[in-house]
Amino acid sequence: MPLSPNLRGSVFMVISMVTFTSNDAITKFSSESMNMAQVMVVRGIFASLLICFLAWRSGAFANPRLIVQPIVAVRAACEASATVSFLIALAHLPIANVSAVLQALPLAVTMGAAMFFGEGVGWRRWLAIMAGFIGVLIIVRPGFEGFSVYSLMALLCVGFCTIRDLITSKLPPNIPTLLVSCATSIAVTLTGAALIVPMGGWTPMSLNSTLLLLLAAIFVLFGYHFIILATRTGEMSFIAPFRYTSLLWSIVLGIIIFHEIPDLPMIVGATFIVASGLYTLYRERVVGKHRTAAESTGPSMAPDGL
Numbered sequence: 154m155p156l157s158p159n160l161r162g163s164v165f166m167v168i169s170m171v172t173f174t175s176n177d178a179i180t181k182f183s184s185e186s187m188n189m190a191q192v193m194v195v196r197g198i199f200a201s202l203l204i205c206f207l208a209w210r211s212g213a214f215a216n217p218r219l220i221v222q223p224i225v226a227v228r229a230a231c232e233a234s235a236t237v238s239f240l241i242a243l244a245h246l247p248i249a250n251v252s253a254v255l256q257a258l259p260l261a262v263t264m265g266a267a268m269f270f271g272e273g274v275g276w277r278r279w280l281a282i283m284a285g286f287i288g289v290l291i292i293v294r295p296g297f298e299g300f301s302v303y304s305l306m307a308l309l310c311v312g313f314c315t316i317r318d319l320i321t322s323k324l325p326p327n328i329p330t331l332l333v334s335c336a337t338s339i340a341v342t343l344t345g346a347a348l349i350v351p352m353g354g355w356t357p358m359s360l361n362s363t364l365l366l367l368l369a370a371i372f373v374l375f376g377y378h379f380i381i382l383a384t385r386t387g388e389m390s391f392i393a394p395f396r397y398t399s400l401l402w403s404i405v406l407g408i409i410i411f412h413e414i415p416d417l418p419m420i421v422g423a424t425f426i427v428a429s430g431l432y433t434l435y436r437e438r439v440v441g442k443h444r445t446a447a448e449s450t451g452p453s454m455a456p457d458g459l
Contacts, residue, residue, distance in 0.1 A: 162387020193345025235313035288425025
Protein backbone atom coordinates (compact mmCIF):
# COMPACT_ATOMS: atom_id res chain seq x y z
CA MET A 154 0.00 0.00 0.00
CA PRO A 155 1.62 3.28 -1.11
CA LEU A 156 2.27 5.94 1.51
CA SER A 157 0.58 9.32 1.30
CA PRO A 158 2.80 12.29 0.35
CA ASN A 159 2.82 13.51 3.98
CA LEU A 160 3.85 10.10 5.33
CA ARG A 161 6.58 9.78 2.69
CA GLY A 162 7.74 13.29 3.54
CA SER A 163 7.91 12.41 7.23
CA VAL A 164 9.96 9.28 6.46
CA PHE A 165 12.38 11.37 4.40
CA MET A 166 12.62 13.87 7.27
CA VAL A 167 13.43 11.12 9.78
CA ILE A 168 16.10 9.70 7.45
CA SER A 169 17.57 13.19 7.14
CA MET A 170 17.75 13.57 10.91
CA VAL A 171 19.42 10.15 11.24
CA THR A 172 22.14 11.11 8.77
CA PHE A 173 22.75 14.54 10.33
CA THR A 174 22.98 13.01 13.81
CA SER A 175 25.31 10.29 12.52
CA ASN A 176 27.56 13.05 11.19
CA ASP A 177 27.58 14.64 14.66
CA ALA A 178 28.45 11.30 16.28
CA ILE A 179 31.36 10.71 13.89
CA THR A 180 32.59 14.25 14.50
CA LYS A 181 32.46 13.79 18.28
CA PHE A 182 34.25 10.45 17.98
CA SER A 183 36.96 12.05 15.81
CA SER A 184 37.53 14.75 18.44
CA GLU A 185 39.03 12.08 20.69
CA SER A 186 42.05 11.75 18.39
CA MET A 187 42.41 15.27 16.94
CA ASN A 188 41.35 18.83 17.71
CA MET A 189 38.15 20.24 16.29
CA ALA A 190 39.95 22.66 13.98
CA GLN A 191 41.53 19.69 12.22
CA VAL A 192 38.13 18.04 12.00
CA MET A 193 36.75 21.20 10.37
CA VAL A 194 39.57 21.23 7.81
CA VAL A 195 39.52 17.57 6.79
CA ARG A 196 35.75 17.20 6.74
CA GLY A 197 35.43 20.63 5.13
CA ILE A 198 37.77 19.75 2.27
CA PHE A 199 35.74 16.64 1.45
CA ALA A 200 32.45 18.49 1.77
CA SER A 201 33.61 21.51 -0.25
CA LEU A 202 34.76 19.31 -3.11
CA LEU A 203 31.45 17.44 -3.18
CA ILE A 204 29.29 20.56 -2.89
CA CYS A 205 31.26 22.57 -5.44
CA PHE A 206 31.00 19.65 -7.88
CA LEU A 207 27.22 19.58 -7.41
CA ALA A 208 27.06 23.37 -7.79
CA TRP A 209 29.07 23.20 -11.01
CA ARG A 210 26.83 20.45 -12.41
CA SER A 211 23.70 22.44 -11.57
CA GLY A 212 24.99 25.66 -13.15
CA ALA A 213 25.23 27.57 -9.87
CA PHE A 214 28.55 29.08 -10.99
CA ALA A 215 26.97 30.78 -14.01
CA ASN A 216 27.45 34.14 -12.25
CA PRO A 217 30.30 33.57 -9.76
CA ARG A 218 30.40 37.25 -8.76
CA LEU A 219 27.27 36.64 -6.66
CA ILE A 220 29.43 34.75 -4.16
CA VAL A 221 31.26 37.95 -3.09
CA GLN A 222 28.10 39.84 -2.10
CA PRO A 223 28.35 41.15 1.49
CA ILE A 224 25.23 39.30 2.66
CA VAL A 225 26.77 35.99 1.57
CA ALA A 226 30.01 36.82 3.38
CA VAL A 227 28.22 37.78 6.61
CA ARG A 228 26.17 34.59 6.50
CA ALA A 229 29.31 32.52 5.95
CA ALA A 230 31.02 34.25 8.89
CA CYS A 231 28.05 33.46 11.16
CA GLU A 232 28.11 29.86 9.96
CA ALA A 233 31.82 29.51 10.64
CA SER A 234 31.40 30.97 14.13
CA ALA A 235 28.45 28.68 14.83
CA THR A 236 30.41 25.65 13.63
CA VAL A 237 33.37 26.43 15.90
CA SER A 238 31.19 26.88 18.98
CA PHE A 239 29.11 23.80 18.11
CA LEU A 240 32.11 21.54 17.65
CA ILE A 241 33.74 22.73 20.88
CA ALA A 242 30.52 22.01 22.77
CA LEU A 243 30.13 18.64 21.03
CA ALA A 244 33.66 17.59 21.98
CA HIS A 245 33.11 18.23 25.70
CA LEU A 246 29.41 17.58 26.35
CA PRO A 247 27.11 14.58 25.84
CA ILE A 248 25.80 14.61 22.29
CA ALA A 249 22.18 14.52 23.53
CA ASN A 250 22.70 17.64 25.67
CA VAL A 251 24.07 19.61 22.73
CA SER A 252 21.26 18.41 20.51
CA ALA A 253 18.65 19.33 23.12
CA VAL A 254 19.94 22.91 23.47
CA LEU A 255 19.95 23.30 19.68
CA GLN A 256 16.27 22.33 19.53
CA ALA A 257 15.63 25.87 20.82
CA LEU A 258 16.81 27.30 17.49
CA PRO A 259 13.33 27.58 15.91
CA LEU A 260 12.14 29.43 19.02
CA ALA A 261 15.12 31.80 18.80
CA VAL A 262 14.44 32.43 15.10
CA THR A 263 10.78 33.17 15.82
CA MET A 264 11.83 35.63 18.53
CA GLY A 265 14.45 37.24 16.27
CA ALA A 266 11.99 37.62 13.39
CA ALA A 267 9.53 39.34 15.74
CA MET A 268 12.15 41.66 17.23
CA PHE A 269 14.05 42.65 14.08
CA PHE A 270 11.64 42.08 11.17
CA GLY A 271 8.38 43.02 12.88
CA GLU A 272 6.76 39.64 12.23
CA GLY A 273 3.63 39.12 14.30
CA VAL A 274 4.02 36.83 17.30
CA GLY A 275 1.07 36.52 19.67
CA TRP A 276 1.21 36.16 23.44
CA ARG A 277 0.76 32.38 23.24
CA ARG A 278 3.90 31.97 21.17
CA TRP A 279 5.82 34.37 23.41
CA LEU A 280 4.88 32.16 26.36
CA ALA A 281 6.02 29.11 24.38
CA ILE A 282 9.35 30.81 23.62
CA MET A 283 9.81 31.63 27.31
CA ALA A 284 9.01 28.03 28.29
CA GLY A 285 11.50 26.75 25.73
CA PHE A 286 14.29 28.91 27.11
CA ILE A 287 13.42 27.78 30.63
CA GLY A 288 14.07 24.28 29.28
CA VAL A 289 17.46 25.45 28.01
CA LEU A 290 18.33 26.84 31.45
CA ILE A 291 17.35 23.54 33.05
CA ILE A 292 19.81 21.72 30.78
CA VAL A 293 22.59 24.30 31.12
CA ARG A 294 22.10 24.62 34.90
CA PRO A 295 23.87 27.98 35.41
CA GLY A 296 25.23 28.34 38.92
CA PHE A 297 24.68 24.70 39.84
CA GLU A 298 27.06 21.79 40.34
CA GLY A 299 26.20 20.22 36.98
CA PHE A 300 27.05 23.40 35.07
CA SER A 301 29.69 23.19 32.34
CA VAL A 302 31.22 26.23 30.69
CA TYR A 303 30.96 24.35 27.40
CA SER A 304 27.17 24.64 27.68
CA LEU A 305 27.70 28.33 26.95
CA MET A 306 29.30 27.32 23.64
CA ALA A 307 26.11 25.46 22.72
CA LEU A 308 24.11 28.60 23.58
CA LEU A 309 26.53 30.71 21.55
CA CYS A 310 25.99 28.34 18.63
CA VAL A 311 22.23 28.91 18.86
CA GLY A 312 22.86 32.65 18.75
CA PHE A 313 25.04 32.49 15.65
CA CYS A 314 22.63 30.08 13.93
CA THR A 315 19.75 32.44 14.65
CA ILE A 316 21.58 35.34 12.99
CA ARG A 317 22.48 33.02 10.10
CA ASP A 318 18.87 32.02 9.53
CA LEU A 319 17.56 35.57 9.77
CA ILE A 320 20.15 36.61 7.17
CA THR A 321 19.25 33.61 5.00
CA SER A 322 15.62 34.75 4.87
CA LYS A 323 16.83 38.00 3.29
CA LEU A 324 19.11 36.49 0.63
CA PRO A 325 18.23 37.75 -2.87
CA PRO A 326 16.39 35.05 -4.87
CA ASN A 327 18.90 35.30 -7.73
CA ILE A 328 21.68 33.79 -5.57
CA PRO A 329 21.65 29.98 -6.04
CA THR A 330 21.43 27.97 -2.83
CA LEU A 331 24.34 25.74 -3.85
CA LEU A 332 26.50 28.80 -4.45
CA VAL A 333 25.80 29.95 -0.89
CA SER A 334 26.57 26.44 0.37
CA CYS A 335 29.91 26.48 -1.46
CA ALA A 336 30.86 29.83 0.07
CA THR A 337 29.82 28.61 3.51
CA SER A 338 31.71 25.32 3.30
CA ILE A 339 34.89 27.02 2.08
CA ALA A 340 34.64 29.67 4.83
CA VAL A 341 34.26 26.99 7.51
CA THR A 342 37.23 25.05 6.11
CA LEU A 343 39.45 28.15 6.08
CA THR A 344 38.37 29.02 9.63
CA GLY A 345 39.39 25.56 10.75
CA ALA A 346 42.77 25.97 9.05
CA ALA A 347 43.34 29.26 10.89
CA LEU A 348 42.54 27.61 14.24
CA ILE A 349 44.66 24.47 13.91
CA VAL A 350 47.74 25.93 15.63
CA PRO A 351 45.84 27.74 18.44
CA MET A 352 43.93 24.52 19.16
CA GLY A 353 47.04 22.35 19.48
CA GLY A 354 48.44 21.76 16.01
CA TRP A 355 48.06 19.02 13.43
CA THR A 356 47.75 15.40 14.54
CA PRO A 357 48.87 12.62 12.14
CA MET A 358 45.81 10.80 10.83
CA SER A 359 45.27 7.14 10.09
CA LEU A 360 43.41 5.93 7.02
CA ASN A 361 40.45 4.95 9.20
CA SER A 362 40.09 8.40 10.77
CA THR A 363 40.32 10.04 7.33
CA LEU A 364 37.64 7.73 5.92
CA LEU A 365 35.41 8.43 8.92
CA LEU A 366 35.48 12.17 8.19
CA LEU A 367 34.77 11.46 4.52
CA LEU A 368 31.77 9.42 5.67
CA ALA A 369 30.67 12.32 7.89
CA ALA A 370 30.73 14.69 4.90
CA ILE A 371 28.72 12.18 2.85
CA PHE A 372 26.18 11.86 5.68
CA VAL A 373 25.65 15.64 5.62
CA LEU A 374 25.05 15.62 1.86
CA PHE A 375 22.58 12.73 2.20
CA GLY A 376 20.88 14.68 4.97
CA TYR A 377 20.39 17.68 2.71
CA HIS A 378 19.14 15.47 -0.12
CA PHE A 379 16.49 13.84 2.04
CA ILE A 380 15.37 17.07 3.67
CA ILE A 381 14.83 18.55 0.21
CA LEU A 382 12.83 15.46 -0.73
CA ALA A 383 10.82 15.82 2.48
CA THR A 384 9.95 19.48 1.93
CA ARG A 385 9.01 18.86 -1.70
CA THR A 386 6.91 15.78 -0.92
CA GLY A 387 4.87 16.64 2.17
CA GLU A 388 3.23 19.66 3.77
CA MET A 389 5.70 21.60 5.90
CA SER A 390 3.25 21.89 8.80
CA PHE A 391 3.00 18.07 8.88
CA ILE A 392 6.64 17.10 8.44
CA ALA A 393 8.36 19.89 10.45
CA PRO A 394 7.76 18.24 13.87
CA PHE A 395 9.71 15.19 12.69
CA ARG A 396 12.86 17.33 12.86
CA TYR A 397 12.74 16.78 16.60
CA THR A 398 13.55 13.09 16.08
CA SER A 399 17.16 14.26 15.85
CA LEU A 400 17.10 14.49 19.64
CA LEU A 401 15.96 10.86 19.90
CA TRP A 402 18.78 9.70 17.60
CA SER A 403 21.29 11.77 19.58
CA ILE A 404 20.21 10.02 22.78
CA VAL A 405 20.42 6.58 21.14
CA LEU A 406 23.84 7.18 19.57
CA GLY A 407 25.11 8.77 22.78
CA ILE A 408 24.18 5.64 24.74
CA ILE A 409 25.49 3.14 22.16
CA ILE A 410 28.74 4.84 21.11
CA PHE A 411 29.74 7.04 24.04
CA HIS A 412 27.89 5.34 26.93
CA GLU A 413 26.27 8.67 27.81
CA ILE A 414 23.11 8.22 29.87
CA PRO A 415 20.86 11.32 29.88
CA ASP A 416 20.26 12.69 33.38
CA LEU A 417 16.95 13.98 34.73
CA PRO A 418 17.59 17.73 34.13
CA MET A 419 18.48 17.01 30.50
CA ILE A 420 15.27 15.01 29.98
CA VAL A 421 13.09 17.62 31.72
CA GLY A 422 14.71 20.52 29.85
CA ALA A 423 14.45 18.74 26.49
CA THR A 424 10.77 18.06 27.16
CA PHE A 425 10.18 21.79 27.78
CA ILE A 426 12.01 22.74 24.58
CA VAL A 427 10.39 20.19 22.28
CA ALA A 428 6.90 20.83 23.67
CA SER A 429 7.39 24.58 23.22
CA GLY A 430 8.64 24.11 19.67
CA LEU A 431 5.74 21.86 18.72
CA TYR A 432 3.25 24.31 20.20
CA THR A 433 4.87 27.17 18.30
CA LEU A 434 4.53 25.19 15.07
CA TYR A 435 0.88 24.55 15.91
CA ARG A 436 0.17 28.21 16.59
CA GLU A 437 1.89 29.31 13.39
CA ARG A 438 -0.29 26.89 11.48
CA VAL A 439 -3.42 28.15 13.26
CA VAL A 440 -2.72 31.82 12.52
CA GLY A 441 -2.01 31.01 8.89
CA LYS A 442 1.69 31.84 8.61
CA HIS A 443 3.10 30.93 5.21
CA ARG A 444 6.55 30.28 6.64
CA THR A 445 6.92 28.39 9.89
CA ALA A 446 9.72 28.93 12.37
CA ALA A 447 11.05 25.45 11.76
CA GLU A 448 11.05 26.04 8.02
CA SER A 449 13.31 29.05 8.43
CA THR A 450 15.97 27.20 10.37
CA GLY A 451 18.83 25.01 9.25
CA PRO A 452 17.76 21.44 8.53
CA SER A 453 19.48 19.73 11.41
CA MET A 454 18.86 22.59 13.84
CA ALA A 455 22.63 22.83 13.95
CA PRO A 456 25.30 24.57 11.89
CA ASP A 457 25.00 23.46 8.30
CA GLY A 458 28.56 24.53 7.44
CA LEU A 459 29.74 20.93 7.51
